[in-house]
Amino acid sequence: MSGLLGYDIMGNTSRRTVLTHGSLLAAGVGLGATGVPPALARPGVASSRSLRETLIGAWRLVCSVETDVKTGAVDRPLGDKPEGLILYTPDGYMSAQLSAADRPNFESGDMYKGKPEEYLAAGLSYLAYSGPYYVDEANRIVEHEMFVSLFPNWKGQRQARIVKLDEKELQLSPNRPLMFHGSPKMATITWRRAIPNV
Secondary structure, three states, X not given: OOOXXXXXXXXXXXXXXXXXXXXXXXXXXXXXXXXXXXXXXXXXXXXXXXXXXXXXXXXXXXXXXXXXOOOOOEEOOOOOOOEEEEEEOOOXXXXXXXXXXXXXXXXXXXXXXXXXXXXXXXXXXXXXXXEEEEEEOOOOEEEEEOOEEOOHHHOOOEEEEXXXXXXXXXXXXXXXXXXXXXXXXXXXXXEEEOOOOO
């Protein structure tokens, strides 16, 4: 999969950055509420909350794994220790940010003055999208609608994620294979509830 077309903050197309190519993951990430309900903050405390209520908040990225549907080969495209957050807000919005660790800085220090190879490396090592989310409680599915996306092909799409969830760990997987590196793959993204920032 590929894509990153950069503009300056004011949307000035005369300062376009280069189009780079990146392998992007299937993952869900979202904008979260401040703090965690007390029942969710205490380990070992059972909760009768709905899936939607339990999702709300911030989750830190633990691992991102892609499995090739045809060969069974397993890949960790963001490395063994990726960084990121997925946030879910009470008013129905989410944001996902996934990153490889130790990404190199641009030599110029200017986000609009990078070298082509710097944009390429940045695009290959990061995934981000945000938008509304929708929860299917009965089938344990959350759908992410991409209002904005680093990979432009995803903009406007609504993608389902199968949810496995306990009070401290969240696992999200697409309901169908997605194309990564030229072959269909299933992605499994694991998150751990973030410590409240209060």
